[in-house]
Amino acid sequence: MANPASVYCAKLGGKTRIEKTTAGERGICVLPNGTEIDEWELFRRDHPAK
Template identity: 55%
Template sequence: SRFVGSVSCDSEPAPRPPRIGMPNPAAVYCEQQGGTLMPVQTPQGVRSDCKLPNGEIIDEWTLWRREHPDTKK
C-alpha cells in the first residue's frame, strides 16, 4: 500500500519579527553605489568598510560624509 501524506494549506506562515529602527544610511548608500559591505574587527568593536566597484575600500561612514557634506552627524 502507498502512503500519501497531506499538508494543510490552512495555516499561515509565522509572522516576521518587527524591524527595529531605521536601516543604517551609510550601509544603504554603499550598496546603492554598487559597493559591498565588509565587516572589520577593531579594538573598539566591529565597523564596516565599503568596497566600491572601482576597487576603492573606504569606511562606510567616511564615504557617506564625503558624498553628503551637508549632512550633520
C-alpha cells in the same frame, strides 16, 4: 532601520565588509573599482552637513 551609510554603499554598487577592531566593528565599503573606504567616511564625504 537600515544603516544609512550601508544603504548608500549599496546604492553605489559597493559591498559592505565588516572589520573587527579593538574598538568594536566598522563597516568598510568595497566599491566596484576595488576602492575600500569606511562607510561613514564615504557617506559624510558625499553628504556634507549644511
